[in-house]
Amino acid sequence: MAFGGFKVLENIDLRVTQGEIVGVLGPNGAGKTTLMNLLTGAYAPTAGRVHMMGQNVTGLATAARCRQGLGRTHQVPRPFSGMTVFENVLVAVGHGRTTPAHDPIAVAWDVLHDTGLAMVANRQASTLGLLDRKRLELSRVLATDPQVLLLDEIGGGLTEGEGDKLVALIRKIHARGVTIIWIEHIMRMLMDSCSRLICMAGGQIIADGAPNEVIDAPAVQSAYFGAAA
Numbered sequence: 001m002a003f004g005g006f007k008v009l010e011n012i013d014l015r016v017t018q019g020e021i022v023g024v025l026g027p028n029g030a031g032k033t034t035l036m037n038l039l040t041g042a043y044a045p046t047a048g049r050v051h052m053m054g055q056n057v058t059g060l061a062t063a064a065r066c067r068q069g070l071g072r073t074h075q076v077p078r079p080f081s082g083m084t085v086f087e088n089v090l091v092a093v094g095h096g097r098t099t100p101a102h103d104p105i106a107v108a109w110d111v112l113h114d115t116g117l118a119m120v121a122n123r124q125a126s127t128l129g130l131l132d133r134k135r136l137e138l139s140r141v142l143a144t145d146p147q148v149l150l151l152d153e154i155g156g157g158l159t160e161g162e163g164d165k166l167v168a169l170i171r172k173i174h175a176r177g178v179t180i181i182w183i184e185h186i187m188r189m190l191m192d193s194c195s196r197l198i199c200m201a202g203g204q205i206i207a208d209g210a211p212n213e214v215i216d217a218p219a220v221q222s223a224y225f226g227a228a229a
């Protein structure tokens with residue numbers, strides 16, 4: 001992937017198996033968000049292909065990938081701030097599902113009970129605290145019934161206790177069989193949740209494997225923690 005003549009990602013060969021929860025870490029500018037944008041279709045790759053559930057989706061726009069079961073949360077939650085929490089989720093139920101919901105209102109309530117937001121369903125989204133804004137971001141994605149979920153630094157800015165609650169929710173979603181690719185700077189969250197870690201640096205994947213092995217790899221220590229390799 002290049003922007004003008006500037007190569008941002010090179011030789012990325014990443015296969016994620018259905019049901020995995022894969023953490024992606026790496027220093028600022030490593031190319032993590034660019035990778036996510038390629039997976040969602042926000043960017044078209046300069047070269048290479050993206051496959052999802054056996055299908056080549058490289059030419060598909062973001063909305064079409066969403067309807068095929070790909071969900072994504074953003075680093076900065078983007079609710080419709082003038083709408084209530086419930087309305088935000090209801091809008092998502094109506095867009096982006098592979099199969100339209102028979103009863104969108106019931107689906108929206110199910111999602112809100114699931115994510116712990118039912119009690120604040122009638123609050124305007126702009127009045128929510130940070131943890132609830134992140135829960136709402138997750139709720140809006142869950143409303144589209146994703147099979148693959150991409151999380152872009154969803155853990156930032158939370159207290160440790162809030163972070164634990166968010167991790168518990170993400171683990172619950174994963175336990176239902178949703179495949180998750182999770183970019184995160186907060187290592188503890190990834191170590192608590194992921195079966196596999198990938199470390200990126202300089203636009204490449206420099207380590208991929210069991211979390212403890214990846215963290216201990218000399219190349220990761222050097223690129224991410226600044227240790228001498």
Ligand SMILES: Nc1ncnc2c1ncn2[C@@H]1O[C@H](COP(=O)(O)OP(=O)(O)OP(=O)(O)O)[C@@H](O)[C@H]1O
Nearest residue numbers: 003006008026027028029030031032033034035200
């Ligand atoms: N639209 C763009 N045009 C030009 N350069 C870009 C664009 N998007 C990203 N880049 C560059 O690509 C590189 C990788 O950026 P990216 O945002 O993917 O890194 P990251 O690993 O997600 O970093 P961070 O952890 O800070 O979010 C950076 O050098 C960035 O400046």
